[in-house]
Amino acid sequence: MEKIFDIIIVGGGQSGLTCGYHLRRSNFSFLILDKHEKPGGAWNNAWDSLTLFSPAEHSSLAGWQMPKSENLFPSKDEVISYLHQYEVHYQLPIKRNTEVLSITNENKIFSLKTTQGDFYSKVVIGATGTWNNPFIPNIVGKELFKGIQIHSAHYKNAETFKGLNILVVGEGNSGAQLVAEISKVANVKWSTKNEPQFLPDDVDGFSLFNTATAKYKAEKEGKPFIAENYDLGNIVMVPSVKEARDRGVLISSGIFKKIDENGIIWENGTKESFDVIVWCTGFGFATSFLKELVEMDERGIVKTVESKVQAIDGLWLVGYGGWTGFASATLIGINRNVKLAIQEVEDYLLNSLKN
Ligand code: FAD
Numbered sequence: 491m492e493k494i495f496d497i498i499i500v501g502g503g504q505s506g507l508t509c510g511y512h513l514r515r516s517n518f519s520f521l522i523l524d525k526h527e528k529p530g531g532a533w534n535n536a537w538d539s540l541t542l543f544s545p546a547e548h549s550s551l552a553g554w555q556m557p558k559s560e561n562l563f564p565s566k567d568e569v570i571s572y573l574h575q576y577e578v579h580y581q582l583p584i585k586r587n588t589e590v591l592s593i594t595n596e597n598k599i600f601s602l603k604t605t606q607g608d609f610y611s612k613v614v615i616g617a618t619g620t621w622n623n624p625f626i627p628n629i630v631g632k633e634l635f636k637g638i639q640i641h642s643a644h645y646k647n648a649e650t651f652k653g654l655n656i657l658v659v660g661e662g663n664s665g666a667q668l669v670a671e672i673s674k675v676a677n678v679k680w681s682t683k684n685e686p687q688f689l690p691d692d693v694d695g696f697s698l699f700n701t702a703t704a705k706y707k708a709e710k711e712g713k714p715f716i717a718e719n720y721d722l723g724n725i726v727m728v729p730s731v732k733e734a735r736d737r738g739v740l741i742s743s744g745i746f747k748k749i750d751e752n753g754i755i756w757e758n759g760t761k762e763s764f765d766v767i768v769w770c771t772g773f774g775f776a777t778s779f780l781k782e783l784v785e786m787d788e789r790g791i792v793k794t795v796e797s798k799v800q801a802i803d804g805l806w807l808v809g810y811g812g813w814t815g816f817a818s819a820t821l822i823g824i825n826r827n828v829k830l831a832i833q834e835v836e837d838y839l840l841n842s843l844k845n
Pocket of ligand 1: 500501502503504505523524525526530531532541542543549589590591618619621622664695776779809810819820821822
């Protein structure tokens with residue numbers, strides 16, 4: 491019979507590595523499976539100029555400080571290098587180029603069908619993030635457009651957009667950062683559903699995390715939370731966004747109602763042609779490998795209590811943001827989420843040994 495692991499973690503980005511960190515000294519056998527050929531999780535897919543929105547000293551995983559960066563916010567390459575060194579430093583067992591296609595469960599053992607054969611485990615922890623499930627809204631006429639359509643998850647740089655007419659759609663951090671970058675080489679219009687909201691210049695990802703933590707604690711204790719004069723989802727004023735604001739390009743043209751073969755039709759009925767539409771419209775969750783095992787909504791959200799999946803014993807999900815644990819989709823927030831999940835996993839395995 492093939493080896494049955496105590497725990498298999500699907501996904502070797504920051505969330506999966508944090509699971510490995512907390513299991514490395516346990517007596518449980520575990521393995522991390524990741525479909526990417528290289529370390530660094532989804533940071534490998536990010537666009538060239540992406541940086542963190544919090545300084546290195548506030549973006550570290552459990553146990554090991556992210557090295558100081560010469561920039562205020564570390565670059566994506568510095569994050570990738572840190573995650574690579576982290577997995578080497580803790581000698582975490584990772585099998586790469588191994589995509590988990592589906593999972594079934596029989597007599598409390600999970601069978602994982604992968605591109606490198608089948609694996610078996612008593613517990614599965616999903617840590618597959620969001621980047622593999624980019625979200626594009628279903629707008630009338632989208633399939634008619636003759637130009638290029640690209641989601642921010644697949645955008646690298648503005649090299650190929652020089653001199654073109656570009657429409658950037660989406661009012662979050664990605665939308666603002668790509669308007670800032672592309673507007674330097676091309677004619678850009680920015681379409682957002684609501685008026686974009688920017689954080690004060692002195693509020694970075696770390697202060698945002700502290701405010702969000704204070705809000706989370708107050709809500710847990712049933713106390714009123716006196717919000718700062720901004721919303722936690724507002725745009726972080728990283729240097730490139732500040733520069734674009736000063737250049738006067740961060741102006742929204744509002745929403746459009748349809749797409750045709752040449753471009754779009756704005757709310758007021760005027761038509762405008764574009765060469766490229768860049769969708770900065772966020773992500774669902776890369777949980778499709780669980781489709782045969784548990785129900786999920788259209789974004790890939792599965793019913794959990796914190797990280798523990800309700801529908802089946804032995805399955806946990808970490809790092810997917812609020813629905814799996816407060817701030818769990820951030821470098822600074824993932825540790826709390828995983829620590830709790832691993833405690834539950836160990837209790838579950840110890841109990842199953844007794845029965
Ligand atoms: P990922 O990094 O996505 O890693 C998941 C891993 O699972 C990947 O390696 C993938 O190859 C693998 N995988 C997926 N499906 C399968 C499968 N079926 N089988 C096997 N392997 C699979 N957070 C911050 O703290 N600071 C920031 O400044 C910040 N900026 C962000 C900017 C953007 C544009 C985005 C989208 C997110 C940002 N985040 C930031 C949020 C978060 O840190 C990242 O999304 C991070 O990548 C999440 O880590 P993860 O390990 O949960 O998922």
